[in-house]
Amino acid sequence: MKKINWVRKLTSRKLWTAVASFVSMMIVATGGTENHATQVTALIMAGASVIAYIIGEGLTDVANIEAEDPEQDQAGE
Numbered sequence: 001m002k003k004i005n006w007v008r009k010l011t012s013r014k015l016w017t018a019v020a021s022f023v024s025m026m027i028v029a030t031g032g033t034e035n036h037a038t039q040v041t042a043l044i045m046a047g048a049s050v051i052a053y054i055i056g057e058g059l060t061d062v063a064n065i066e067a068e069d070p071e072q073d074q075a076g077e
């Protein structure tokens with residue numbers, strides 16, 4: 001069984017576009033206005049941008065820490 005890469009999924013623009021589209025269509029289908037659906041979609045996409053930025057920065061920080069560790073080990077020997 002394949003392991004799901006949640007970081008990649010949560011930073012996927014395709015995922016967030018699909019979620020925003022689904023939610024906006026549900027709003028319209030349940031009697032909401034298109035203006036309301038547009039506002040909710042904008043909020044979802046803004047939230048997705050923040051999530052992607054936070055995860056991306058975290059991965060960068062982890063990569064930098066891992067890159068620095070071997071240098072510290074060699075300097076201490």
